[in-house]
Amino acid sequence: MPVLFSALVPPDDVVEAVTGALGALGEPGDGLRWEPPERWHVTLAYYGADDLDTRAAWLAERLAGRAGADVRLEKAATFPGVLWLTAAGRELTPLAHAAGAGAEARPYVPHLTLARFPREEPGLAGRWTKALSGFRSRRWTATRVVLMTSEREPGGRCYRVARAFELGRA
Template identity: 80%
Template sequence: MPALFSALVPPDDVVEAVAEALGDPGEGLRWEPPERWHVTLAYYGPDDVGTRAAWLAERLAGRPAVDVRLEKAATFPGVLWLTVAGPDLTPLALAAGAGAEARPYVPHLTLARFPREEPGLAGRWEEGLSTFTSRSWKATEAVLMTSEREPGGTRYRVARAFGLSG
């Protein structure tokens, strides 16, 4: 049974702007490939796709589209990420189940991972992306994604999309 999570996927031009800002990231960090970039709304763990999709469809029904923008870099222990700005994002995440997690919801887009005991590895990236700001976009759909370990890494797949009203 795959692990599931709900997310917003940035549009292609925003992904391209982030990739351009990174340039050639080089060695030292384990970079997430652009095709995996997303803003998690809620993580569910291993679950049945059909059951979770029905649950999520009910929770997201009638929810408005949200304005989103990626901004400066920050870190969690072992994670380099971009800040996500959007005043309506937290209510959407809570509706999707984010409140069920033990830690507070912090909207972000993971760029790379690094050993927790070497926080300095991300320092130059955090500083270099301190002025980054993407264009704003209106997220008109949320997706339910599967996360499955495969040879060579983890693969994400969109299992179902849920429209958010414009």
């Protein structure tokens, strides 16, 4: 069974704004493993190993009739081992809970992962967190939730859109 999660994918111009902000800060490095822009997403809910068709039917039912969510990426922060941008928008948490985020033990924190680093070296992300503290993308309306598969491949993890669910206009 594939590992599944639901997510919002930022539009191309927002991805370009983030890559531009990162590029303006100099050459990435500092021992961080950067996520490539084609894998950037805002996770709504993680399901683990699950049957794709069953989860897709469940998610379609949960998202039916829901409005899109206004989203903006802003300031950087960290979890242990992860550098990320905050995904802000008051509709994000209700949308994530509809997608199943409330089933997890930890609280939902909407974010876009930029890079990973060894947990025992939290200072590695400090320069980037500080430099991206004032970052703000444009606000966009997410009108599509994707159900993604996560598979381990020789070069790392590969994310693929398995299904897409349209949301109404906010």
